[in-house]
Amino acid sequence: MDAFLLQILNGLGKGGAYALIALGLTLVFGTLGVVNFAHGALFMLGAFCAVSLQNILTISKKVKDESITFFDAYKEQPYLEIWWGDFGTFIIDWSVPISILLAIPIMLLVGIAMERGLIRHFYKRPHAEQVLVTFGLAIVLQEIIKSMFGANPIPTPAPDIVSGSATIGVMLGLSADVVYPWWRLIYLLFSGVVIFAVFAFLQFTTFGMVVRVGMHDRETVGLLGINVERRFTVVFGIAAVVAGLAGVMYAPILPPGYHIGMDFLVLSSWLWL
Amino acid sequence: MKPPALKGNGVLGKKVEYVTGDTQTKSDAARASAKRMIEKDGVLMVTGASFSGVAIAVQGLCQEMGIIFMAGLTHSNDTTGKDKRRYGFRHFFNTEMSGAALGPVLEKEFGNDRVAYHLTADYTWGWSQEGSIKKYTEALGWKTKAAVRTPLGAGDFSQYITPVLKSGADVLVLNHYGKDMVNSLTQAVQFGLRDKQVNGKDFQIVVPLFSRLMAQGASENIKGIFGSSNWNWSLQDEGSKAFVKSFGQEYGFPPSQAAHTCYVQTILYADACERVGTFAPPQVIKALEGFKFDGMGNGATEYRAEDHQCFKDVLVVRGNQNPSSKFDLLEVVQEVPRAQVEYPANMLGGDLGPYEV
Missing domain, CATH: 3.40.50.2300 (Response regulator)
Known part of the structure; x- marks a missing residue:
């Protein structure tokens, strides 16, 4: 029973990431009719938003490391810690959750730029061509990230307070041995909240109503004087934000590397299909 | 390195040039890359690999093509066991x-x-x-x-x-x-x-x-x-200190064990060519087989002739509890002497194959 519960949680946690990526794939295919194989790369870009913010927050003052005499080596102390002491340390510790704030506008812009700059030229082309061009785009984005951040995965830890494990066995009246990492539980909750938020946005807002109607009959919505194309562009941006947030929050679970998006894309595509 | 045959004027008076290829840690990509180096660039020796599958694949290719392979980071017993080859040599230790x-x-x-x-x-x-x-x-x-x-x-x-x-x-x-x-x-x-x-x-x-x-x-x-670990930058012998200093001044961080083993392999190959006065693989192979040397960081070392495996001291390390610098991540707990890690040459099987291919 204990092992079964843990494997269920493993499945749900990883399934949460796949579901968020597949949600974006579905939104884009449903609204624009485009098979977007660059969606995994958006997940990867989100994870690297977390890495970037961590790098920015830990910009450090270099002081010669006297313990190394063979060559010139330097100790680094982040300026945030020098200026703000414990508060600086706290901000660095919470860099992953804070990077959500950075990822939302960045991913929205990336999504809109991707749709306006490339994807819209392929709306009326066969799916095979869409797959080829978006797959190519994913490879280009991967190589850009590789040249900027290197090929090695970069540790991006969760805040200290949630880096340990929850004793879910005790909480559920099972064995005390049944523990599960806090961050994975948070990720599970987070994916549920994001999926619900996107659903609610499409179901209960006027914007969402127009998008849903546009998916069924784009021409009629256009005849009513509504610029449905612009709304679909925003939907593409939202799909990019969802994939990006999935990536940001996954960074403490799997240190981001340039290939992380491709690893997730394949299974997400099956989920979407 | 002791004893040294290199004079500081290249190898046999020739300047060393090199080409590189990306193995992608995939055996087929590595073989294709090594084949290109041998056929198109005309390399005399291949070194590297950061993955045993790749090392074994490239070593097999090098045997077929008569080019010496000085293996990099490969730790599987098979490299100098069941898949050992006459044209392949490993300085790195094994499992x-x-x-x-x-x-x-x-x-x-x-x-x-x-x-x-x-x-x-x-x-x-x-x-x-x-x-x-x-x-x-x-x-x-x-x-x-x-x-x-x-x-x-x-x-x-x-x-x-x-x-x-x-x-x-x-x-x-x-x-x-x-x-x-x-x-x-x-x-x-x-x-x-x-x-x-x-x-x-x-x-x-x-x-x-x-x-x-x-x-x-x-x-x-x-x-x-x-x-x-095969080697650690914190070792205090003169050879390790000189290598760490030179590497650190160039790159700003100490070398990894992979960098160390590839450096040693290249020096060993160059030294063997210098000793026999030729780049001809069969003679170079014979010069490397059974070669004993010192001063490369692991104490007295021998390239065992029977399986082309280097035997030397091995490091047992532990993640450092109190690192003194950001590089001081591993603490050497024990330098295990060669005698404790040596095993009979026929224990892991395999056949080296011929000198002439």
Whole structure:
């Protein structure tokens, strides 16, 4: 029973990431009719938003490391810690959750730029061509990230307070041995909240109503004087934000590397299909 | 290096030039890259590989094409065991030597009543390491609860780690390297394994093959964890100090064990050419076989003629609890003497093949 519960949680946690990526794939295919194989790369870009913010927050003052005499080596102390002491340390510790704030506008812009700059030229082309061009785009984005951040995965830890494990066995009246990492539980909750938020946005807002109607009959919505194309562009941006947030929050679970998006894309595509 | 034949004017008076290729840690890509180097660029020697599967594939190709392969980071027994080749040489140690070096230290630290659970990368190196560690730990009296194979590059190891929690094992052996090791160790710590008590003992994690770069990736999680290493930049012999100084001045950080072994291999090849006065592979091979040298960081070393495996001291290391710098991640616990890790030349099988191809 204990092992079964843990494997269920493993499945749900990883399934949460796949579901968020597949949600974006579905939104884009449903609204624009485009098979977007660059969606995994958006997940990867989100994870690297977390890495970037961590790098920015830990910009450090270099002081010669006297313990190394063979060559010139330097100790680094982040300026945030020098200026703000414990508060600086706290901000660095919470860099992953804070990077959500950075990822939302960045991913929205990336999504809109991707749709306006490339994807819209392929709306009326066969799916095979869409797959080829978006797959190519994913490879280009991967190589850009590789040249900027290197090929090695970069540790991006969760805040200290949630880096340990929850004793879910005790909480559920099972064995005390049944523990599960806090961050994975948070990720599970987070994916549920994001999926619900996107659903609610499409179901209960006027914007969402127009998008849903546009998916069924784009021409009629256009005849009513509504610029449905612009709304679909925003939907593409939202799909990019969802994939990006999935990536940001996954960074403490799997240190981001340039290939992380491709690893997730394949299974997400099956989920979407 | 002692004794040195190189005079500082290139090799046999010729300037050394090189080409590089990306193996992508894939055997077919590595073979294609090495084939291009040999056929198009006309290289005389191939070195490198950061993965045993790649090393074995390239070594086989080099044998077919009559080009010497000075292996880089390859730790599987097979490289100088069942897949050994006349044209292939390995300075790096292997899993048999890791097991022989680690066994007594694990016994001293954790006792001989332990239950181990192995997570093993599912390819030649993982199988080799699992076999060697099982052999030496079971000889101590340890029991092996399970040995589970994990796909290379699995990324998320949670589905493999959760069964460990309730398995009754009190030691987790991670037969993973590079990115896999960073991920599996980090996730094992996240799942609270290091805080557990099983069978009345503190739960332990062992990473039989360690490197500074992996330690850097795994960050805080490596503190106190035992493993073995071919070489470490903190060694205080003159050869290591000179190499670390030169490398550090160039790159701003100390060399890894992979950088060290590739450097030593290149020097050894160049030295052998200089000694025999030719680049002709059969003569160079004979010069390397049985060659004894010193001053390269691991004490007195010998390239055993029968299997082209270097025999030298092996390091048992532990993740440093109190690092004095950001590079000081591994603490050398013991320099295990060559005699303790040496094994009979025919133990791992294989056939070197001919000198002339």
